[in-house]
Amino acid sequence: MFEPEDAEEFERRKRVLLDLMNDKNYVPMKVKELAILLDIPKEKRRELKAVLDALLKDGKLSLSSKGKLGKPETFAITGTFSGHPKGFGFVTVEGRDSDVFIPGDKTRGAMHGDRVQIVIEEAEGSRRAEGCVIRVLEHANESLVGTYEKSKGFGFVIPDNQKISKDIFIPQGSDAGAVTGHKVVVKIKEFGDDKGKKPEGVITEILGHINDPGIDILSIVRAYDLPEEFPEQVMEQLKTIPDEVMPEELLARKDLRAIKTVTIDGEEAKDLDDAITLVKKENGYELGVHIADVSHYVKEHTPLDTEALKRGTSVYLTDRVIPMLPHKLSNGICSLNQGEDRLALSCLMEIDDKGMVVGHEVAETVIRVDRRMTYTAVNAVITDRNPEVMEEYREFVGMFDLMKELADILRNRRHSRGSIDFDFPESKIILDEKGHPVEIKPYERNAATRLIEDFMLLANETVAEDYFWQEVPFLYRTHDKPDEEKMKKLGTFINNFGYILRMPNGEVHPKEVQKLLDKVENTPEEALISRLTLRSMKQAKYTTLNSGHFGLAAKYYTHFTSPIRRYPDLQIHRIIKECLCGKLDDRRVSHFEKILPEVAVKTSALERRADEAERETDKMKKVQYMEQFIGQEFDGVISGVTNWGFYVELPSTVEGLVHINELRDDYYLFDELHYELIGEMTRKTYKLGQPIRVQVTGCDRFAKTIDFIPAGNVNTAR
Missing domain, CATH: 2.40.50.140 (Nucleic acid-binding proteins)
Structure with missing residues (x-):
């Protein structure tokens, strides 16, 4: 080793080594090879190692996984x-x-x-x-949202995003007048380093105090950079759009106003973008899925179109909707409101009694909705046979019964080909006038919600197949096959319960997954295996190439049915209409081939952003809701097991953590293969899908977490 008095020589040798590494002819090599190259005898190699260690520590050299040395960029x-x-x-x-x-x-x-x-x-x-x-x-974070803490002569912002572990230093004079407890937006000026220097920034906006009503969700809106106000150019363009359909707009459209037509949506829905017609034919059914013709009003390259692509999708937070399109369109002229003439793009399908589409037509139409129905009312007819509701809608009861009949056929057909249905409940969070959650419950899926899903799925498949074979540029909704390794792990795990997942040639067919879910239905391990199966799946996305939809077991799938709230649907409506009007010439084909790949990537990313913002909002409101129940006990199911504890989901969909430190009756080890914690002495286990009674011990608004412990003296593990 070099002695302290050799510091100058030490630095010289560092420079020599760096010069060697920077030589364009240098090939990465191991320490022994480097010593031979430099003609350094064995007794001096420890000195070489000391120089190399210093350069590695400073980040000026790098070591490959095979032990070879070179410039950091090399590896x-x-x-x-x-x-x-x-x-x-x-x-x-x-x-x-x-x-x-x-x-x-x-x-x-x-x-x-x-x-x-x-x-x-x-x-x-x-x-x-x-x-x-x-x-x-x-850098992904030019601005952040967080909570301001004031100190003497300076301050700092604690980021809301827990994955950003460093506070942002705010120098004196850069706090915009914020006080402790203010939710703020901070623009980062310097990003700091890993040697102790904190990121530094300036506060650009004070959102309000952390306890003010609505500030919690506004903070999420800002954190995810969700656009709120529409630009002035968009509002100016809106003035040119009529509030009702003009007579000249009906020319060359198929007039379907005389056919009995209904919309079926949730009670609170205002953007009604799909309507249904259905009649029984001698050899089957004639189903019409009529979608608001948004592209008639939102033309390509206009301010409305630019803003819609920038947003990508509507975002549904607990107390507000951030729409893709302004309300004048989404709740007005583009909404299929009862009794109003509306322009639509319709998929008219002839379906045989086995659920096969034997003929179809996609057409520009004009429709008029006869009745705005809710899922609750339709379910009261087709499931509950409620006499009062049936009397109120007596003119439509036959149509609703026919819908259920066809929906059952379609669902059975999808099931027979292997379509996978994960029926995990979504949360419905009810707030008071101050934005505080007063009730949380699972969002109810009933026969009415399912039949609309069935009809929309069929229209999406029919349109996708049609335009695939027309060989025109298009956007598809694709879902890739699961990762082979993940499915092998799932197969190994379910063998413990006596189930088999067949994977010929290493690939799994969706029907095999569906068979597995059918077998575990109503068994104690259903929740466990369903969750693990879902986690083994990939994420659906938008693509320009049609690779099929694994989860639906569909060869062709697209998103056609929601152009009010999803940009990909709006984009393919334009392509469809150009095909129908004979305008899709070589120039337009080239145009769409150029823009669609970017649209696919961008809208997939914006969809993920919306999903994350919605999840964060729900987590936050669930924490606020559970604060009132600290000390109380609830029955739940273990929904996740890790080496730091296990998560428990309550019937309300609220989820909390039992930390491993709270399991004080034994020392627990995590069995990753079987997703369970096992007591070293007692062999007591906590496993995925296991029922358990827990007590609420804490709620952290900042971290958006809920803490549980196993309840009382009840022996909840076995």
Whole structure:
């Protein structure tokens, strides 16, 4: 080793090594090979190692997973950094099956969502691969939302996003007058590093105090950069759009106003974008799915179109909707309101008594809805046979019964081909006038909601198949086959319960998954296996290539039925209408081929943003709701098991954590293969899907978490 008086020589040797590594002819090599190249005898190699260690620590050299030395860029791979509240993180790299662990002292100041270059320092073995960030390529967080804390002469913002582990330092004079407890938007000026320097920023907006009504959801709106107000150009364009259908707009449209037509939606829905007609024929049924012709009003390249693409989708938060289109369209001229003439794009299907579409037509139409129905009312007719409701809608009872008859046929047909139906309940959160949650319950799916789903699915499939074979540029809704390794793990796990998942040639067919779910229905392990199966699936997305929809066991699928709230539907309506009018020439084909890939990627990303914002809002309101029940007990089901404890879901859909430290009767070990915690001495187990009674012990609004412990002296584990 070099002695302290050799510091100058030490630095010289570092420069020599760096010059060597920077030589364009240098090939990465191991320490022993490097020593031979530099003609360093064995007794001096420890000194070489000391120099190399210093360069590695400073990030000026990097070590490959095979132990070879070179410039950091030589071994670098690029990915997206996901932060953890404790400071470390993981990097997801496209093409790698598993992510790379980044220790807290090797993040180089990377924040959650940043695009980074990393070097893998320890290859994947019994543990996941480990690496270090060598460069942040792109910062994901130019602005953040958080809670301001004032100190003497300065302040700091604690980010709402728990995955951003560092507070943002606010110098004196940069706080915009904020006081402790204010929810604020902070613009980051400096991003800090992993050597102790905090990110630094300036407050650009004070949203309000943390306890003010509505500020909690407004904070989420800002955090996810959800657009609220429509730009002035959009509002100006709205003035040119009529409030009712003009006579000249009916020319060349198929007139369906004389056919009995209904909409069926939730009680609170205002943007009614689909209507149904149905008549019985000698050899089957004639089903009409009529979708609001939004593209008639939202023309390509206009301010409305630009803003709709920027938003991508409507976002449904607990106390507000952030619509893709202004209310004048979504609740007005584009909404299929009862008794009003409306322009539609209709999919008219001839269906035989086995549920096969034997003929269809897609047409520009004009319709008039005879009755605006709710799921509750229709279900009262077709399921409950409620005499009062049946009398109120006596003119439509026959039609509703026919709908149920056809829907049952369609569902059975989908089931027979292998369509998978995960029936996990969604949350319905009811707020008071101050935005405080007063009730949380599962959103009810009934026969009426299912029949509308059945009809929409059929229209989406029919349209997708039609335009696939026309070989025109199009947007499809695709769902890839599950990852082979994940399905193998699932297959190994369910063998413990006596179930088999057949995977010929390593691939699983959706029918095999559906058979599994059918077999576990109404068994004690149903919740467990259903959840694990869902977690093994990939995420659906928008693509320009039709690769099918695994979950629906459909060869062709698209989103055609909701152009008021989803941009992909609006986009394909334009293509369909150009096909119908004979305007899709080579120039237009080239145009759509150019823009659709970007539309697919962008709308898929915006859909994920909306889903995350909705989930965060629900989590927040559930925490607020459960605060009143601290100390009380509830029955639930174990919904997740990890090495830090297990999650329990209550019948209301509220979920909380029983931390492993709260299991004080034994030392529990996590069995990853079987998703259970096992007591080392007692062999007591807590496993996925197991019923359990818990007591609420705490609610953290900041972290959006709920804490449980196993209730009382009841022996809830076995």
